[in-house]
Amino acid sequence: MRLLPTKFNASGHHLVQIWRGTDVAVYQRWPSLEHKPHELELVIIRIKPDQVMPNGDRAPEHEAYPSSSDWGRCGWSFPVRYKTWVLDLAQNLVEITKARPTFVRNQTQRLMREIQKRSSDGARSALRDEFLRGKKIEAAKAMVLAGKLKPFPRTAQK
Numbered sequence: 001m002r003l004l005p006t007k008f009n010a011s012g013h014h015l016v017q018i019w020r021g022t023d024v025a026v027y028q029r030w031p032s033l034e035h036k037p038h039e040l041e042l043v044i045i046r047i048k049p050d051q052v053m054p055n056g057d058r059a060p061e062h063e064a065y066p067s068s069s070d071w072g073r074c075g076w077s078f079p080v081r082y083k084t085w086v087l088d089l090a091q092n093l094v095e096i097t098k099a100r101p102t103f104v105r106n107q108t109q110r111l112m113r114e115i116q117k118r119s120s121d122g123a124r125s126a127l128r129d130e131f132l133r134g135k136k137i138e139a140a141k142a143m144v145l146a147g148k149l150k151p152f153p154r155t156a157q158k
Contacts, residue, residue: 002062004045010065015041019087021094026086029077040086042093044074044100073101076108085111 004025006017014033019026023045028037046064053059066075078086089107096103 001047002060004063004065019090021090024090024093026090028080037080040078040080040083042076042078042086042090042104044093046070046074076104082111 008015013029013031015027015029017025017027025043025045027041029039029041030037043066048062048064050061051059093100
């Protein structure tokens with residue numbers, strides 16, 4: 001079976017695997033080689049079965065990175081400054097076989113509460129904004145819908 005590559009480019013970004021468990025991996029991501037990594041992607045590696053392509057070619061079984069529609073269920077993005085926390089989360093995720101998205105969501109919410117406790121009221125909003133910038137919009141929306149995060153007030157565009 002073809003394994004997931006440890007380095008690849010996707011959607012104009014470079015990704016390099018920095019940690020791997022059985023079916024869980026963490027990748028650093030950045031837009032160009034001139035910049036430092038700005039994001040970590042925690043992914044659950046999927047196994048794609050043998051399939052016959054429309055042109056008749058056969059694609060053997062292989063590991064696959066989560067698609068964008070799988071994000072929030074099989075993949076999550078975090079700012080690189082939370083690297084230690086993300087690596088710990090990945091190690092714990094290897095041991096879990098069911099309700100993995102719920103586990104990640106709960107751990108993320110716990111981190112948010114810790115950040116809020118450590119920050120003053122004035123800095124809390126800035127920290128929350130900074131944290132969510134590293135997450136996909138779907139994850140932030142899910143937190144708002146679950147009532148775990150208040151929506152950000154909209155400001156007028158200049």
